[in-house]
Amino acid sequence: MDNQMAKNTMSPRRRITNLLVHLLLAVLSVIWLLPIAWIVLTSFRAEPGAYTKTFLPQGYTLNNYVKLLTDRNVLNFPRMFKNTLIISIFSCTISTFFVLSVAYSLSRMRFKLRKPYMNMAMILGLFPGFMTMVAQYFILKAMGLTEGAGIRIGLIVVYSACTGLGFQISKGFFDTIPRSIDEAAVMDGATQWQVFTRITLPLSKPIVIYTVMTAFMAPWVDFIFAKVLCRANASQFTVAIGLWNMLQKEYIYQWYTCFAAGAVLISIPIAALFLYMQKFYVEGMSGAVKG
Amino acid sequence: MKEERITIGRALKEGDLFTRLSALIMGAGLLGHRQMVKGILVFLIEVAFCLYMIMSGFHSLAQLPSLGTEAQGKVWNEAKQIYEYTTGDNSQQILLAGVVTCFAIAAIAVLWVLQMRQSFSLQKRIEEGGEVPTFKDDVRNLFDGNLHITLMSLPCLGILVFNVVPLVYMISMAFTTYSKEGEHLILFDWDGLHQFERVLNMNGNIGQQFWHVLAWTVVWAIFATFLNYILGILNYILGMALAMVINRKDTKGKGFWRFCFVLSIAVPQFVTLMIMNIMLQPSGAVNVLLQNLGLINEPIPFWTNAMIARVTIIGINVWVGIPYTMLQVTGILQNIPAELYEAARMDGAGPMRIFFKITLPYMLFVTMPYLISATRPARPTCS
Numbered sequence: 167m168d169n170q171m172a173k174n175t176m177s178p179r180r181r182i183t184n185l186l187v188h189l190l191l192a193v194l195s196v197i198w199l200l201p202i203a204w205i206v207l208t209s210f211r212a213e214p215g216a217y218t219k220t221f222l223p224q225g226y227t228l229n230n231y232v233k234l235l236t237d238r239n240v241l242n243f244p245r246m247f248k249n250t251l252i253i254s255i256f257s258c259t260i261s262t263f264f265v266l267s268v269a270y271s272l273s274r275m276r277f278k279l280r281k282p283y284m285n286m287a288m289i290l291g292l293f294p295g296f297m298t299m300v301a302q303y304f305i306l307k308a309m310g311l312t313e314g315a316g317i318r319i320g321l322i323v324v325y326s327a328c329t330g331l332g333f334q335i336s337k338g339f340f341d342t343i344p345r346s347i348d349e350a351a352v353m354d355g356a357t358q359w360q361v362f363t364r365i366t367l368p369l370s371k372p373i374v375i376y377t378v379m380t381a382f383m384a385p386w387v388d389f390i391f392a393k394v395l396c397r398a399n400a401s402q403f404t405v406a407i408g409l410w411n412m413l414q415k416e417y418i419y420q421w422y423t424c425f426a427a428g429a430v431l432i433s434i435p436i437a438a439l440f441l442y443m444q445k446f447y448v449e450g451m452s453g454a455v456k457g
Numbered sequence: 458m459k460e461e462r463i464t465i466g467r468a469l470k471e472g473d474l475f476t477r478l479s480a481l482i483m484g485a486g487l488l489g490h491r492q493m494v495k496g497i498l499v500f501l502i503e504v505a506f507c508l509y510m511i512m513s514g515f516h517s518l519a520q521l522p523s524l525g526t527e528a529q530g531k532v533w534n535e536a537k538q539i540y541e542y543t544t545g546d547n548s549q550q551i552l553l554a555g556v557v558t559c560f561a562i563a564a565i566a567v568l569w570v571l572q573m574r575q576s577f578s579l580q581k582r583i584e585e586g587g588e589v590p591t592f593k594d595d596v597r598n599l600f601d602g603n604l605h606i607t608l609m610s611l612p613c614l615g616i617l618v619f620n621v622v623p624l625v626y627m628i629s630m631a632f633t634t635y636s637k638e639g640e641h642l643i644l645f646d647w648d649g650l651h652q653f654e655r656v657l658n659m660n661g662n663i664g665q666q667f668w669h670v671l672a673w674t675v676v677w678a679i680f681a682t683f684l685n686y687i688l689g690i691l692n693y694i695l696g697m698a699l700a701m702v703i704n705r706k707d708t709k710g711k712g713f714w715r716f717c718f719v720l721s722i723a724v725p726q727f728v729t730l731m732i733m734n735i736m737l738q739p740s741g742a743v744n745v746l747l748q749n750l751g752l753i754n755e756p757i758p759f760w761t762n763a764m765i766a767r768v769t770i771i772g773i774n775v776w777v778g779i780p781y782t783m784l785q786v787t788g789i790l791q792n793i794p795a796e797l798y799e800a801a802r803m804d805g806a807g808p809m810r811i812f813f814k815i816t817l818p819y820m821l822f823v824t825m826p827y828l829i830s831a832t833r834p835a836r837p838t839c840s
Contacts (some may be wrong), residue, residue, distance in 0.1 A: 180707070183707075184707050184708075186709070187702055187705065187708060191708070194699070194718075196715035198717060198720075198721045198780070199720065199721065200728060201721070202724060204736065204742050207777035213658075216735055217738065217741060217745075218745070223746050264611065264615065268609055268612050269542075271604070271609050275604060275605040277605050279715035280605075282615075289610075290624070293624060297623075297624070298620060298623035298624055299623075300623075300627065301624075301626040302619055304549065304553050304624050305553070305618065305619065305622065305623065308550070308553065308554075323619070324619065326615070327615035327616070327618065328616055329467070329612070329614060329615075330609070330613065330618050331616060331620070347628065357597075357601040358600065358601045362604065362608075387725045387726065387727055389727060409727075409731070410731075413731060424562055429732070432725060432728065433723075433725060433728055436723065436725050437720065437723035440722070440723035441716075441723055444719055444784060
């Protein structure tokens with residue numbers, strides 16, 4: 167009702183401001199959506215090559231997608247997709263378990279090495295990641311995980327091994343759950359394990375989903391370590407390497423529109439996950455102080 | 458209850474036969490004090506450790522001081538009339554094996570101390586006529602009071618093997634002659650502090666380079682921090698403005714506008730950055746669009762002209778950063794109690810006044826930690 171009244175009595179000045187605001191938002195959205203619209207258009211473009219004379223494609227086709235999904239001779243995209251999916255499912259499972267376990271232990275349990283562990287995590291976090299990359303490669307090599315199908319296991323291990331250092335966000339969330347709930351459960355005879363799995367985890371759905379999703383996305387967007395470990399083993403390539411390869415000199419003319427198709431295909435699930443997750447992202451950010 | 462410190466010295470002095478025996482045969486003390494399964498497990502670990510040391514550990518330790526001596530060589534094979542290559546020592550592998558062995562020894566030492574103490578405290582408890590926890594009790598305790606051990610041992614193992622060991626390995630590399638000079642890539646030697654001396658020596662070639670690079674890095678760090686700060690604040694102000702414009706009472710289709718901006722960060726960043734790189738090339742889509750619209754005659758050199766390239770990078774940073782800020786600020790804006798606004802309006806405060814007296818202080822209060830740490834906007838393109 168209030169809104170209706172405001173609309174009826176809207177002054178001309180206010181009407182102009184509103185128009186300008188909507189116009190501004192429209193222009194800004196165009197700027198922000200332009201690259202995405204362009205890549206979608208390019209993925210349906212009939213002419214090959216990276217650069218064309220016109221912004222809009224001259225002809226439209228589905229062949230880019232067909233070629234991307236069926237041409238297995240040069241750049242085998244379906245296989246890369248399968249590799250990445252396998253790697254991300256396993257590393258997601260392991261690292262979610264690691265992150266949540268460490269976060270719960272540090273938030274709820276009291277033990278002698280608790281403070282030292284947190285300090286150590288902070289110090290280790292100061293070293294740049296690529297510093298350890300060479301040695302990690304040698305360790306994996308000593309384990310025999312740098313050849314053939316072992317590369318896949320190697321990547322899973324590398325993506326999940328050190329995730330125990332990234333406990334801060336989950337720990338912060340667990341800290342906000344009142345301890346009195348735990349205490350009540352312990353009174354009723356629950357063990358710490360039961361408190362963790364039956365009380366804390368169900369109460370922390372946002373942070374569990376957040377952890378699962380960030381862990382799941384990592385292998386899809388990591389390029390550097392995948393490149394180091396796969397080298398020239400085309401059978402083990404992940405999606406990120408494949409897409410990067412399509413932009414190299416020898417492939418770019420033939421494969422550019424397919425790159426666009428691949429980028430669209432990868433972006434759809436990740437964008438869907440992100441749009442679903444943004445609620446939790448916002449909750450986590452603003453949850454600390456409530457009005 | 459009086460807390461008595463259990464030291465190894467006391468354990469050796471006052472321990473009974475089993476406790477003293479466990480200094481040599483690990484787990485003996487546990488076995489002798491009615492903790493069969495635990496004792497056997499500890500003993501098995503010791504056996505495994507000994508086997509490892511005999512199979513390769515002692516060898517790696519012995520090679521660690523010299524880092525290998527045998528260079529890869531050529532031997533003339535008379536029968537086949539060809540040169541045959543012999544595999545020499547690989548110092549990198551020797552160094553890694555050495556570091557791993559050192560860590561294994563440290564781990565077994567910790568286990569040794571733990572089992573000595575445990576064995577002594579068990580002995581005390583039996584002497585005092587107390588109950589000895591069975592293996593079943595121990596396992597149950599691992600899911601209750603000692604849950605942190607169950608939960609954290611695997612993550613810690615991962616960190617140890619794939620973070621700490623690599624770091625120690627890389628740091629110890631600094632004390633070797635590993636270098637392209639003089640073919641020291643496969644076979645190298647310990648070098649003490651010599652490399653540090655070379656790097657720090659002002660008069661040497663490498664030293665001069667190092668100080669030059671160091672000075673430049675410091676300048677760059679100061680400059681980049683400053684720039685990042687400005688960029689972060691720019692991002693913040695623009696993102697905040699955007700969020701407030703979208704959240705205005707009169708704006709229609711709030712969800713739609715928000716979706717438009719969030720979509721650009723939902724696409725994986727390496728994809729957007731690769732697209733940006735291609736789009737901003739001389740014959741890329743942006744130049745083509747501007748030329749077709751007749752706004753420019755010559756393509757804009759987004760990447761090749763130094764000044765324009767800087768603006769491009771800042772632009773991309775802002776492009777990536779604003780939606781994040783918008784998302785974050787939106788959450789906070791929706792959390793500001795509406796009563797505050799109502800009360801202010803009752804008292805006759807205008808929109809400007811409301812913004813500066815309510816919205817901004819509230820937002821700054823909540824986001825101050827983020828503002829300080831988030832003045833590092835997203836990484837620029839690496840093209």
